[in-house]
Amino acid sequence: MAKVYPFRGYRYNVAKVKDLNKVVTQPYDRIDPADQERYYQASEYNIVRLILNKGEAGKDRYEAAADYLEKWLAEEVLLQDEEPSFYVYWQEYEVEGIKKVRKGFVGMGKLEGEETVKAHENTLDAPKADRLKLMQATEANFGHIFMLYSDQEQRIISLLDKAIQDREPAVEVNDEDGNIHKLWQISDPAILEAIQEEMDDKILYIADGHHRYQTAVNFRNECLEKGWKSIGAEGFENRLMTFVNIDDPGISILATHRLVYGLADFDLESLLAAAASNFIIKKFNSVAELYQDLDESQDKLHTIGLKAKKDPAYYSLTLKDTSIMEEVLADRSKAWRELDVVILHKLILERYLGIDEKALAENKNIDYIRYRDKALELLEKGEKEYQAAFLLNPTPIEDLKKIADAGERMPQKSTDFYPKLLTGLVLNKLNIEK
DSSP states (O other): OOOEEOBOOEEEOTTTOOOGGGTOBSOGGGOOHHHHHHHHHHOTTOTHHHHSOOOOTTOOHHHHHHHHHHHHHHTTSEEEOSSOBEEEEEEEEEETTEEEEEEEEEEEEEOOOTTTEEOOBOOOHHHHHHHHHHHHHHOEEOSOEEEEEOOTTOHHHHHHHHHHTTOOOSEEEEOTTSOEEEEEEEOOHHHHHHHHHHHTTOOEEEEEOHHHHHHHHHHHHHHHHTTOEEOSTTSTTEEEEEEEETTOTTOEEEOEEEEEEOOTTOOHHHHHHHHTTTEEEEEESSHHHHHHHHHHHTTTSOEEEEEETTOOOEEEEEESOTHHHHHHOTTSOHHHHTOHHHIIIIIIIIIITOOOHHHHHTTOSEEEEESHHHHHHHHHHOSSOEEEEEEOOOOOHHHHHHHHHTTOOBOTTOOEEESOOOBSSSBEEOOEEO
16 A cells, blocks of 8 residues: 655755745646746746756756756755655645645655556656656656545544644745745654554545656666666655645645637537537626536536637536437446546537547647636637637546546546645655666
């Protein structure tokens, strides 16, 4: 089952990096070119130079990242903690007007097979190749894999609460959305052992970081083929992870919406006519009416929002009968077939618009956007010539667990756990004997 280990993490030296807010970032796959430039300008020590380097002085971005890492270690910009530790990681945030705290801890997790570590999303080759090159160059873990475990009695969170009681965090930073991220180091051997024992019977579910997990497995396999040895908790048999209780009321999943572009024959009337056989179609004069329909449908009906560029109306499409999905996907489980995102991808995008799995895998015709207001704004005013926006309700966490337990994979960008785990709070340099 789940094997987790305390480790001697590397953290920014506050004697040299005065403002940690200027050196941490969102995960690499949430950084667009504008964000990358902003992070570059924020600080000469921003972690973006390691996770998403531009390439510098005649070197590719992976070589440049490795050079920065070695330089920062030599200059003690990054310092390794003296004692093996777990790192308590609290995130205080607000979503839809509700304030929440998501509680977890950072440690090294053993790379395991699907009987212990369950994925719920498909991965793409290009991101895995990119992250593997970075691991090969740096032999380090920067971004965390977001892992879920089930602990209905909150025993592990109780241990973490007790460990940091009346203590100020070692790190406290704010992200771009105003969320507060706090990190405490705990190194009491009795608490570390108790956490390990509690985790020992757990199954893990990957919430975020499917590409990073598979990359770590691929890197481990490469190392073993070369005859290299993994040394201790910080070796290549393990991976930097943040562990969060799936039963924590502080967990939030947001929807990821789809923007369509580049279709030669896109026509709203033709799409609505095709959809009418399987969907109840409602037309609204305002976005508020559409949002209300989506909100009232959540967890009850399979409803998808639609807005076409330059058309003043808003539409909702509600599936009439889920049996149509059995005809489309007879070889899949009921839980998988009835995901809103599957209904959108397989029935609307593929059957009606011709955007098949190959196009999705190659990142053609679809962009993924958090926040429905942002999706609609980009549809009308974005630099890219988008043709339509499809708005979704969030995927329930219970469905994620069902899909993962069945050994199935959701379509790409089916879940958006909010907020993201920041990169740069604590990292791991792999301990390898060659």
